[in-house]
Amino acid sequence: MELSEYVQKGFQMLADPGSFDSNAFTLLLRAAFQSLLDAQADEAVLDHPDLKHIDPVVLKHCHAAAATYILEAGKQRADKSTLSTYLEDCKFDSERIELFCTEYQNNKNSLEILLGSIGRSFPHITDVSWHLEYQIKTNQLDKMYRPAYLVTLNVENTDSRSHPEISFSCNMEQLQDLVGKLKDASKSLERATQL
Amino acid sequence: MLLDLSEEHKEHLAFLPQVDSAGKLSVSSDTVQHGVEGLIHLLTESSKLMISELDFQDSVFVLGFSEELNKLLLQLYLDNRKEIRTILSELAPDLPSYHSLEWRLDVQLASRSLRQQMKPSVTIKLHLNQNGDHNTQVLQTDPATLLHLVQQLEQALEEMKTNHCRRVVRNIK
Numbered sequence: 001m002e003l004s005e006y007v008q009k010g011f012q013m014l015a016d017p018g019s020f021d022s023n024a025f026t027l028l029l030r031a032a033f034q035s036l037l038d039a040q041a042d043e044a045v046l047d048h049p050d051l052k053h054i055d056p057v058v059l060k061h062c063h064a065a066a067a068t069y070i071l072e073a074g075k076q077r078a079d080k081s082t083l084s085t086y087l088e089d090c091k092f093d094s095e096r097i098e099l100f101c102t103e104y105q106n107n108k109n110s111l112e113i114l115l116g117s118i119g120r121s122f123p124h125i126t127d128v129s130w131h132l133e134y135q136i137k138t139n140q141l142d143k144m145y146r147p148a149y150l151v152t153l154n155v156e157n158t159d160s161r162s163h164p165e166i167s168f169s170c171n172m173e174q175l176q177d178l179v180g181k182l183k184d185a186s187k188s189l190e191r192a193t194q195l
Numbered sequence: 196m197l198l199d200l201s202e203e204h205k206e207h208l209a210f211l212p213q214v215d216s217a218g219k220l221s222v223s224s225d226t227v228q229h230g231v232e233g234l235i236h237l238l239t240e241s242s243k244l245m246i247s248e249l250d251f252q253d254s255v256f257v258l259g260f261s262e263e264l265n266k267l268l269l270q271l272y273l274d275n276r277k278e279i280r281t282i283l284s285e286l287a288p289d290l291p292s293y294h295s296l297e298w299r300l301d302v303q304l305a306s307r308s309l310r311q312q313m314k315p316s317v318t319i320k321l322h323l324n325q326n327g328d329h330n331t332q333v334l335q336t337d338p339a340t341l342l343h344l345v346q347q348l349e350q351a352l353e354e355m356k357t358n359h360c361r362r363v364v365r366n367i368k
Contacts, residue, residue: 077311115309122318122335128344130351134363140286143245145368147355150290151348155334166332168323170293172355178296179348185298185317186341192300192315 001072001086010065011090013058020062023050025096028059029103032066037110073104074111120158127154149175198240198254207233208258241272242279291330294322317341 013019020028031045046059073083080101087097129152135144152167170178200208210222210230241251251272255265296319303314316335323330336344354360 075309077309112309116306116312116314118308119306121316122333125319125334125336125340125344127340128347130348132351132354132360134360134367136367138284138286141243141280141283144284145364147360147364149351151293151351153334166321166334168291168293168321172352174293175348175352178293179345179352181296181298182341182345182348185300185319186338186345188300189315189317189338189341 001076001078001082003069003072003086006061007065007068008090010062011069011087011092014062014066015087015091015093015096017093019054019058022095024054026099027051028062029066029100032063032070033103033107035063036067036070037107037114070104070107070111071115074108074115077112080105123155123157123164125153126156128152129154147172151175151178197250198237198244198246200237200254200257204233204236205258208237212260212264237268238272238275239279239283242276243283245276245280248273289326291323291325294324294329296321 014025014028027048027050028046031048034041035045046063051059069086072078076082083101083104084097087100092100131150133148133150135146135148137144149170149172150167151170152165155164155166157164207229210226211234237255241254246254248269251269252265255268260268298320299318301316301318303312303316305312315338317338319334319336321332321334323332
């Protein structure tokens, strides 16, 4: 894991009991995780009374360093020994290393989900709705008397802000074709998971 | 149900018996055009309403054509009505319609933000037609949603087999 001097400096300050007592350390650590993982977190995350005595510049630096490190560790799927090694190099005592690793372990799943969701992909189908109609006539054609389906796919784009829908009509044969192909896909999936 | 032919329409069609057996036309181009249009209108209206043979014969009878010409027109109608109806159906208010679908199974192994992944997904290429244009959409879904889609659409297919739908289809004709 390649980490900048900025991060290292931040951690060295965090390691110092003179700058951060046990309580402040834990609070800052939790704040870092919260900023990353809690969608509702805002700047007030560092506004705790027990952190007021620390120089805000130092506070910001350490918070940023911790957040950067957490993201890098999450991305690389760092294990406990990798974490410990780096923290030792930053002069963390064993108690703080243990605290960090525990906090990291508790948040690992959420972190990985967050990181996994970043990135570009095709629009993602989330749901389908359908309606079945019996067509009787149009202004061009009388006596139609045929069933038709209208299928709507609910789709989510990666930016999660647009939710377009894809609608199309089909007759019974076409819907059977569609369902048949999707069933083939799911059977293949089942077979692949059994390998 | 008889076709309601307007006076203008009857006039246009009156030109038809004048076409001699060699197919040579000795009239103005306007007349020819009107004649052709009249014929088209006759056939499309008949096809649209899906009128019976008898009704067609009776409708054409008012034009006072020869027995032979009437027979010819009837044959023309019967031979082409299916195709005419297909073309007319394409004029309906058009939603994109399903053409076909291709799929692919993928497993994402890593991304810029996360290494060592095993994320299965299904990539789907949906081919749709609209107004003669071919349109493709590439979409993706996860295994759980795929199963959900299959289940929902199978239910949709099952609906046609229910008593309710069968009754409607039987009784509205």
